Amino acid sequence: MIFYFSGTGNSKWVAEEIARRTGDEAQSIAGLVKDGPTVVYAGADACIGVVFPIYAWGVPLIVERFCKSITLAGAYAFAVCTCGDEAGKAMLRLKKSFAYQGAWSVKMPNNYIAGFDVDSPELERSKIAEAKKRLDTISNAVLAKSTVYDVCEGSGASIKTALVRPMFNTFARSTKRFSVESSCNGCGLCARGCPIGAIQMQNEKPVWIRKHCTQCMACINRCPQRAIQMGEDTKNRGRYYFKTDSLT
Numbered sequence: 001m002i003f004y005f006s007g008t009g010n011s012k013w014v015a016e017e018i019a020r021r022t023g024d025e026a027q028s029i030a031g032l033v034k035d036g037p038t039v040v041y042a043g044a045d046a047c048i049g050v051v052f053p054i055y056a057w058g059v060p061l062i063v064e065r066f067c068k069s070i071t072l073a074g075a076y077a078f079a080v081c082t083c084g085d086e087a088g089k090a091m092l093r094l095k096k097s098f099a100y101q102g103a104w105s106v107k108m109p110n111n112y113i114a115g116f117d118v119d120s121p122e123l124e125r126s127k128i129a130e131a132k133k134r135l136d137t138i139s140n141a142v143l144a145k146s147t148v149y150d151v152c153e154g155s156g157a158s159i160k161t162a163l164v165r166p167m168f169n170t171f172a173r174s175t176k177r178f179s180v181e182s183s184c185n186g187c188g189l190c191a192r193g194c195p196i197g198a199i200q201m202q203n204e205k206p207v208w209i210r211k212h213c214t215q216c217m218a219c220i221n222r223c224p225q226r227a228i229q230m231g232e233d234t235k236n237r238g239r240y241y242f243k244t245d246s247l248t
């Protein structure tokens with residue numbers, strides 16, 4: 001079984017592609033944990049994978065918590081992160097709670113529009129073309145139950161993961177920064193698509209009912225009206241959501 005968390009579709013696609021190539025199944029972590037804590041037991045014959053995006057050179061909290069609920073009783077385990085550029089020491093930290101044999105990073109289009117603009121269309125296309133090749137390599141290694149650590153950590157990885165990640169988790173996950181413009185037509189896609197149920201439609205407008213969220217950027221990137229903003233900067237930035245037509 002391959003468990004994934006995904007805000008804007010990159011990690012979902014990666015998980016589903018590895019599942020397709022290895023004859024496995026992909027399941028959403030958000031879907032599993034929405035009704036409460038889970039327990040996963042993986043015995044000696046099992047193969048278990050987790051796929052997720054990198055947030056601030058770390059593993060999203062929802063994924064970290066889910067991994068702690070997995071008991072690896074001799075199963076082959078692997079982890080794949082998707083990232084715009086680099087993962088820092090996120091995967092090494094994850095190993096403390098999820099003792100995988102295989103770990104990979106896959107570069108995918110950047111979705112963090114609170115911090116940066118989206119990648120250019122050319123860069124998006126080239127990242128996805130490279131990712132497709134990488135998925136063959138990863139899938140073959142998973143089938144062979146290989147022990148691999150092939151992660152793009154980037155420069156200053158230890159410092160970034162040790163310092164920026166906790167600051168992000170403490171200060172940058174507030175939902176206060178989201179605002180909604182009058183162009184919102186109340187379609188409710190943001191509320192339906194929020195993986196942690198942090199948005200409720202009230203009087204046909206989204207209201208963030210939790211103080212903190214994962215900052216997965218699904219709501220802001222997916223809004224067809226571009227009506228959701230985070231401060232002023234996102235007004236002039238693009239939006240990104242993985243689409244299967246990016247594959248052609």
Ligand SMILES: Cc1cc2nc3c(=O)[nH]c(=O)nc-3n(C[C@H](O)[C@H](O)[C@H](O)COP(=O)(O)O)c2cc1C
Nearest residue numbers: 006007008009010011053056057083084085086111
């Ligand atoms: C809050 C946040 C923080 C991010 N931090 C990083 C980072 O530290 N390094 C990086 O390379 N990409 C970073 N990204 C980009 C995502 O990891 C990347 O776009 C990922 O593929 C998105 O996956 P998804 O579509 O499955 O949500 C960040 C994205 C978000 C939303």
